Amino acid sequence: MALFDQLAFAVLIVYASASLCGFAGLVARVSLLRRAACFLAVGGFVLQTVAFMLGSHTALPDGLSLGAYLQLLAWFLLLCGMLAWGKFKLDVPLLFAAPLAFLLAAIACPFLHRQVVLPASLSGYFYALHIGALFLSLAFIALALGAGLLFLYVQHKIKAKERLVGFQKDFPALSMLDKINALCVAAGFPLYTVGIGAGFVWSASVWGRTLSGDPKEIISLFIWLGFAVLFHQRLLCGWQGRKPALFAVALFTLCVFSIVVVNIFLPTHHAFLPPNSPR
Numbered sequence: 118m119a120l121f122d123q124l125a126f127a128v129l130i131v132y133a134s135a136s137l138c139g140f141a142g143l144v145a146r147v148s149l150l151r152r153a154a155c156f157l158a159v160g161g162f163v164l165q166t167v168a169f170m171l172g173s174h175t176a177l178p179d180g181l182s183l184g185a186y187l188q189l190l191a192w193f194l195l196l197c198g199m200l201a202w203g204k205f206k207l208d209v210p211l212l213f214a215a216p217l218a219f220l221l222a223a224i225a226c227p228f229l230h231r232q233v234v235l236p237a238s239l240s241g242y243f244y245a246l247h248i249g250a251l252f253l254s255l256a257f258i259a260l261a262l263g264a265g266l267l268f269l270y271v272q273h274k275i276k277a278k279e280r281l282v283g284f285q286k287d288f289p290a291l292s293m294l295d296k297i298n299a300l301c302v303a304a305g306f307p308l309y310t311v312g313i314g315a316g317f318v319w320s321a322s323v324w325g326r327t328l329s330g331d332p333k334e335i336i337s338l339f340i341w342l343g344f345a346v347l348f349h350q351r352l353l354c355g356w357q358g359r360k361p362a363l364f365a366v367a368l369f370t371l372c373v374f375s376i377v378v379v380n381i382f383l384p385t386h387h388a389f390l391p392p393n394s395p396r
Contacts, residue, residue, distance in 0.1 A: 123169040125188070125226055132191075132219035139212035143284050155208050158215040162195040175354035184229035193256040194326040201260060201297060208246035209289055210297060213263040214256075251312035255372055257305030264297040265362035272359060282287070291358070299351055306348040313337050336375045343368055380384050 135157035142150030165188065197212025201207070271288055274281060281288065289297075316337075346396045348355040 121168060121171070122229060124164065124171075124186070125229060127163050127221070127347035128165045128168065128188075129219065129226060130329060131157055131164060131220045132215060132222055136216040136219045139208075139215055142210065143287070146284050148173035149373055151208050151212065154215060155202065155211050156187045157198060158211055158218070161215075162192065162199065162219070165192050165195075177383060182229050183231045184227070187221045187225035187228065189219040190255065191225070193252045194218050194221070197253070197256040197260050201300070203296060204300065205293065207289055207293065207297075208346075209267075210260055210263065212262065217259060247312055247315040248313065249312075250308045254305040254308035254312060257301040257308065258365065258369050258372055259300035261305065261365035262295045264301065268294040268298065268362040269359065269366075279338050295357055295361070299366055301359075301365070302344075302347055302351050302361065305363050309344055310340060313341055333375065336371065340368065340371050340375065343371065369396060 130187040137154075138150050138157060139154035140152055142152075143150070169189075169192070181186060194214050195218050197230075201210035223377045267288060271281070271285075271291055271294070274285070275291075303339075318335075343364070347356075347361060347368065351361055
């Protein structure tokens with residue numbers, strides 16, 4: 118595990134450097150620092166990909182560690198940030214993704230050796246599809262959150278007839294932030310549907326029933342319903358602006374509740390801690 122610990126620390130340092138450069142570049146309005154932050158974030162993503170290819174996420178014998186799950190989530194978040202960077206030619210999504218990835222990587226470090234023991238029934242392609250699709254959709258929700266919060270802030274300044282000063286002048290236009298939100302919803306909802314669908318199909322084949330009343334299943338269905346409403350209103354009813362931005366904030370809040378409260382503090386077979394561990 119020593120090599121993987123070193124790689125995890127190196128990824129953490131690169132993401133921290135990207136976050137600091139991005140913050141400094143935004144505040145000081147120095148494009149060179151912002152560009153350096155983007156390339157550092159990409160470098161951290163590449164380094165993390167190499168670690169995964171070497172097997173860092175499967176280094177423990179009985180399944181993934183809690184730290185590995187958080188690292189995977191950070192990797193998907195950077196992936197979405199890079200996709201948005203390439204799609205819209207804006208560095209803001211990636212500059213937002215970098216500190217979130219750093220935060221996840223920092224939280225992951227102490228838990229790289231905490232085993233999350235999975236039953237043999239949880240292995241296989243359906244489980245990989247379940248986790249991969251859900252994590253990618255969560256990354257899109259996080260970017261939608263960033264775009265939504267920035268949209269709400271800029272819109273408030275405009276409605277209050279307050280001038281944007283300093284680095285605020287470099288914020289993307291409201292229309293561009295709305296486009297980022299729309300892209301995240303359009304990509305995130307199908308992925309979330311595939312993720313929970315794979316989970317329910319796999320659950321039926323393993324336990325003989327699709328729904329067991331598990332708290333994680335219930336909150337996941339609530340998130341899916343909220344996501345479905347936002348997806349429908351966005352694509353078919355032409356929702357734009359403030360409403361989808363607020364919806365993105367609410368969805369992200371539900372996702373954080375699901376990951377933190379449900380997985381750690383409630384009795385669920387999705388728990389991060391083994392059944393006999395103190396809570």
